[in-house]
Amino acid sequence: MPDYQTVDHDVLIIGAGGAGLRAAIEAAATGLSVGVVCKSLLGKAHTVMAEGGVAAAMANVDDRDSWRVHFADTMRGGQYVNNWRMAQLHAQEAPARVRELEAWGALFDRTPDGRILQRNFGGHRYPRLAHVGDRTGLEMIRTLQDHGIHQGMDVHMECTVLALLRDGERIAGAFAYDRERGRFRIFRAKAVVMATGGIGRAYNITSNSWEYTGDGQALAYLAGADLQDMEFVQFHPTGMIWPPSVRGILVTEGVRGEGGVLRNRDGKRFMFDNIPDNYKQQTADNEEEGWRYVQGDKDARRPPELLTRDHVARMIVREVKEGRGSPHGGVYLDISWIKERIPNASEHIRKKLPSMYHQFMQLAGIDITREAMEIGPTTHYVMGGIRVNGDTQMTNVPGLFACGECAAGLHGANRLGGNSLSDLLVFGKRAGEFAAAYARTQSPVSINADEVDESARRALAPFERGTSADGPYQVQESLQTTMQNHVGIVRVAHEMERALGELEVLTQRAERVGVPGNREYNPGWHTALDLRHLLIVSEAITRSALERRESRGGHFRDDFPDKDPAFGTFNHVVRRGPDGAMQLVREEIPPRPAELDAIIKEMQS
Amino acid sequence: MTAPHADEATTGGVDAYTAAQTAQDAAVGHRSRDFKVWRGTDGVGEFRSYTTETDDGMVVLDAIHQIQAAQANDLAVRWNCKAGKCGSCSAEINGKPKLMCMTRLDELPAGEPVTVEPMRAFPHVRDLVTDVSWNFRVKPRIQKFTPRPPDDPDGTWRIQQRDVDRVQEFRKCIECFLCQDVCHVLRDHHMHEQFVGPRFLVYAAALEMHPLDIADRTTELKEEFGIGYCNITKCCTTVCPEHITITDNAIIPLKERVVDKHYDPLRALVRLVRGKRKD
Ligand SMILES: Cc1cc2nc3c(=O)[nH]c(=O)nc-3n(C[C@H](O)[C@H](O)[C@H](O)COP(=O)(O)OP(=O)(O)OC[C@H]3O[C@@H](n4cnc5c(N)ncnc54)[C@H](O)[C@@H]3O)c2cc1C
Numbered sequence: 001m002p003d004y005q006t007v008d009h010d011v012l013i014i015g016a017g018g019a020g021l022r023a024a025i026e027a028a029a030t031g032l033s034v035g036v037v038c039k040s041l042l043g044k045a046h047t048v049m050a051e052g053g054v055a056a057a058m059a060n061v062d063d064r065d066s067w068r069v070h071f072a073d074t075m076r077g078g079q080y081v082n083n084w085r086m087a088q089l090h091a092q093e094a095p096a097r098v099r100e101l102e103a104w105g106a107l108f109d110r111t112p113d114g115r116i117l118q119r120n121f122g123g124h125r126y127p128r129l130a131h132v133g134d135r136t137g138l139e140m141i142r143t144l145q146d147h148g149i150h151q152g153m154d155v156h157m158e159c160t161v162l163a164l165l166r167d168g169e170r171i172a173g174a175f176a177y178d179r180e181r182g183r184f185r186i187f188r189a190k191a192v193v194m195a196t197g198g199i200g201r202a203y204n205i206t207s208n209s210w211e212y213t214g215d216g217q218a219l220a221y222l223a224g225a226d227l228q229d230m231e232f233v234q235f236h237p238t239g240m241i242w243p244p245s246v247r248g249i250l251v252t253e254g255v256r257g258e259g260g261v262l263r264n265r266d267g268k269r270f271m272f273d274n275i276p277d278n279y280k281q282q283t284a285d286n287e288e289e290g291w292r293y294v295q296g297d298k299d300a301r302r303p304p305e306l307l308t309r310d311h312v313a314r315m316i317v318r319e320v321k322e323g324r325g326s327p328h329g330g331v332y333l334d335i336s337w338i339k340e341r342i343p344n345a346s347e348h349i350r351k352k353l354p355s356m357y358h359q360f361m362q363l364a365g366i367d368i369t370r371e372a373m374e375i376g377p378t379t380h381y382v383m384g385g386i387r388v389n390g391d392t393q394m395t396n397v398p399g400l401f402a403c404g405e406c407a408a409g410l411h412g413a414n415r416l417g418g419n420s421l422s423d424l425l426v427f428g429k430r431a432g433e434f435a436a437a438y439a440r441t442q443s444p445v446s447i448n449a450d451e452v453d454e455s456a457r458r459a460l461a462p463f464e465r466g467t468s469a470d471g472p473y474q475v476q477e478s479l480q481t482t483m484q485n486h487v488g489i490v491r492v493a494h495e496m497e498r499a500l501g502e503l504e505v506l507t508q509r510a511e512r513v514g515v516p517g518n519r520e521y522n523p524g525w526h527t528a529l530d531l532r533h534l535l536i537v538s539e540a541i542t543r544s545a546l547e548r549r550e551s552r553g554g555h556f557r558d559d560f561p562d563k564d565p566a567f568g569t570f571n572h573v574v575r576r577g578p579d580g581a582m583q584l585v586r587e588e589i590p591p592r593p594a595e596l597d598a599i600i601k602e603m604q605s
Numbered sequence: 606m607t608a609p610h611a612d613e614a615t616t617g618g619v620d621a622y623t624a625a626q627t628a629q630d631a632a633v634g635h636r637s638r639d640f641k642v643w644r645g646t647d648g649v650g651e652f653r654s655y656t657t658e659t660d661d662g663m664v665v666l667d668a669i670h671q672i673q674a675a676q677a678n679d680l681a682v683r684w685n686c687k688a689g690k691c692g693s694c695s696a697e698i699n700g701k702p703k704l705m706c707m708t709r710l711d712e713l714p715a716g717e718p719v720t721v722e723p724m725r726a727f728p729h730v731r732d733l734v735t736d737v738s739w740n741f742r743v744k745p746r747i748q749k750f751t752p753r754p755p756d757d758p759d760g761t762w763r764i765q766q767r768d769v770d771r772v773q774e775f776r777k778c779i780e781c782f783l784c785q786d787v788c789h790v791l792r793d794h795h796m797h798e799q800f801v802g803p804r805f806l807v808y809a810a811a812l813e814m815h816p817l818d819i820a821d822r823t824t825e826l827k828e829e830f831g832i833g834y835c836n837i838t839k840c841c842t843t844v845c846p847e848h849i850t851i852t853d854n855a856i857i858p859l860k861e862r863v864v865d866k867h868y869d870p871l872r873a874l875v876r877l878v879r880g881k882r883k884d
């Protein structure tokens with residue numbers, strides 16, 4: 001084995017977003033040696049971009065809220081294929097996790113009596129999202145980062161993990177390269193926590209950054225871990241669409257929470273046209289009531305703009321397809337109209353949605369306090385991911401844990417807004433705690449030199465092929481187009497079969513990609529290495545989606561437009577077969593305890 | 606329970622939405638523009654010229670990405686959010702420190718090449734990427750957040766919105782380090798050992814004026830963090846993409862605290878007796 005730099009830790013955390021940092025803080029508190037690896041600089045992970053808020057049933061604004069309601073909302077939003085244990089723990093523990101952030105210096109917006117203010121969001125029955133204007137993610141990641149750096153963890157920034165390493169069955173660490181100089185590094189660790197986020201870069205139109213290439217899901221898969229629910233991808237209804245260079249950038253749901261409405265070309269609030277039966281009881285059927293709701297009237301029901309994201313996204317697609325869209329192929333989102341209702345509307349909007357105001361002003365030349373925004377759906381979040389134990393977050397590979405967006409279970413078929421930031425805190429903490437406890441029980445691990453050499457050889461291959469070969473960006477773009485066109489918001493069997501064929505061709509093309517230059521900070525090389533991960537998650541999404549012959553949550557089948565109860569009893573699990581090919585199996589969802597069942601029934605009425 | 610997908614009307618071509626999106630591309634005005642991008646390693650390098658097609662509304666980062674995808678695969682650049690939220694894409698555009706993702710091409714003079722170069726106050730790594738690690742070493746030196754005991758028995762605090770509002774401005778910082786790049790104490794005089802720079806004075810201000818914090822950082826501000834080196838040129842405020850009034854709202858009040866504490870024995874005595882003043 002060539003002389004790679006080797007770094008030893010008891011617990012290695014891959015990812016420095018909310019989930020990774022929270023896990024690291026917890027593990028470091030036990031006194032073990034903890035390392036955190038991330039692809040970007042510290043504080044730049046996706047979590048920094050979160051806008052709307054973090055969901056926790058603190059009942060500061062509406063005292064009817066409780067963990068039970070939050071649990072039931074999460075299960076309803078996820079169409080009951082969630083891991084109910086995770087949904088329960090999440091609802092129970094989120095309030096303590098949010099308060100803890102305050103003890104570490106976070107400053108949320110306040111209620112008049114000085115407590116943490118909570119705002120409305122889609123699918124949440126009561127105002128539940130703690131927030132700081134529309135930059136909640138920045139507040140959260142900075143708080144965790146600034147607290148974490150005093151906890152004695154080692155942060156390895158701009159370092160990308162290429163492979164997980166094993167010692168027999170159990171995990172033994174990770175193999176990585178530093179982006180700055182391109183040097184390889186071995187991390188030896190008794191426990192590894194994946195906290196790598198999502199997969200949005202598998203699509204053309206996305207709110208996600210270059211980091212979201214599904215590394216965590218793919219690396220875990222290659223190391224023998226199960227992936228679950230990969231068909232459930234969330235298309236957020238409101239992304240920017242104009243000018244073209246900003247297409248996909250997120251417009252927070254907070255705009256609708258503050259009273260923003262959706263209108264088609266004719267000025268009609270089309271969301272009233274079609275309210276799903278299971279939300280009818282909770283949804284306003286007239287504009288007046290909807291307005292009263294966002295103003296805090298406890299007797300009013302929420303406006304249909306705040307229905308779940310999957311539904312709102314499909315309604316927008318329908319308006320566009322039927323010729324009622326805006327000039328650039330979306331619909332209008334209007335918050336400026338509230339000036340008809342409240343004094344100082346313009347000031348209020350700028351205070352509650354400062355970064356949206358700034359974003360539209362700077363990038364689109366639109367003043368959202370005066371004009372409507374043009375918006376359309378954008379690939380935003382993946383509900384599926386690495387399959388974990390709901391209590392400990394351990395995968396089926398001993399010593400490998402996962403938390404945050406890269407893990408599956410909590411959100412089922414559709415995630416509610418605000419439930420991700422709380423997910424990061426609740427399960428980041430649990431993953432850190434259980435990874436540390438596990439590491440304590442382990443004898444030292446040893447690294448398999450052949451495994452490492454093989455990874456290094458594979459990583460350097462693109463340089464040998466040179467620049468006359470296929471370019472990495474071109475292959476990535478073709479892959480994105482395939483997924484966007486054939487495995488997008490509305491899916492149908494023959495399109496997905498076509499996608500599988502195209503992915504096979506792309507896999508071959510990826511094997512032939514060549515890059516110019518050398519190993520020092522070379523994004524072309526980095527993009528080439530990410531392709532393998534993108535291809536694995538794309539295949540997992542497509543295979544799972546093809547097999548789910550019904551429509552549920554984020555997964556909509558044009559050829560099976562209805563929900564089929566028979567598909568509500570299991571999750572799709574994808575794993576690597578002994579021959580290296582992808583296998584798809586059904587795993588039964590364990591029966592819910594009577595106590596949780598009773599909560600769901602009670603809240604349905 | 607009935608099916609949630611009542612909107613069966615969503616039938617027809619799978620990618621009609623995408624098609625509509627693609628159609629609009631055709632409608633935008635294309636223009637080709639010249640760029641001069643600084644390329645090199647460890648400070649050794651030169652401007653190289655590139656020409657690329659640009660559309661209405663494009664930002665500098667889009668052009669850099671286009672050049673990277675088609676002409677220079679290995680062009681090194683940092684970015685993440687593309688929406689001014691993460692502070693990764695700092696560079697000097699036509700000589701001015703800016704975020705590449707928030708600088709529209711139509712704001713820059715047409716008819717002359719757009720120059721893009723790395724931040725000059727930090728050690729160079731490659732192309733547009735610099736070594737900003739010094740900033741990450743400075744932060745842990747600043748005494749961490751230290752709250753007063755909780756107000757309520759459940760471990761929570763009562764805080765008024767107006768007290769939150771007072772420090773929110775400082776907490777908007779996205780750590781782009783553009784203010785560090787422009788500050789002459791760091792850029793021209795290289796006093797990295799003696800002076801923490803505007804970013805960390807903003808950070809210290811956020812902690813000092815935090816409604817719950819009870820630590821006192823004035824001695825370090827004077828003795829270790831070099832607040833006295835700032836001579837209020839306000840260059841940092843001018844470049845801050847988050848429009849934080851760094852000098853007037855953060856640095857000057859901190860300087861006043863330092864002066865209060867160190868040069869006014871009577872005030873210092875009162876402070877000792879009454880505890881730290883929170884304003
Ligand atoms: C624009 C936007 C707005 C959002 N708003 C909200 C909101 O209001 N409320 C809400 O609840 N959710 C929101 N979300 C979703 C939420 O922000 C994300 O799901 C969440 O932040 C993910 O956190 P994470 O810790 O799992 O991953 P991230 O924060 O994305 O961190 C992933 C980390 O893993 C690292 N990593 C990845 N691959 C590798 C590798 N191979 N080697 C080393 N490191 C690696 C990355 O560098 C990064 O540090 C929003 C998302 C977006 C994009």
Ligand code: SF4
Binds near residue numbers: 787788790851852
């Ligand atoms: S005002 Fe002070 S901190 Fe800001 S640039 Fe000038 S000298 Fe530097």
Ligand code: SF4
Binds near residue numbers: 777778779781845846
């Ligand atoms: S204070 Fe402004 S310029 Fe300085 S790092 Fe923060 S956001 Fe950037």
Ligand code: FES
Binds near residue numbers: 684
């Ligand atoms: S890419 Fe995030 S600020 Fe420019």
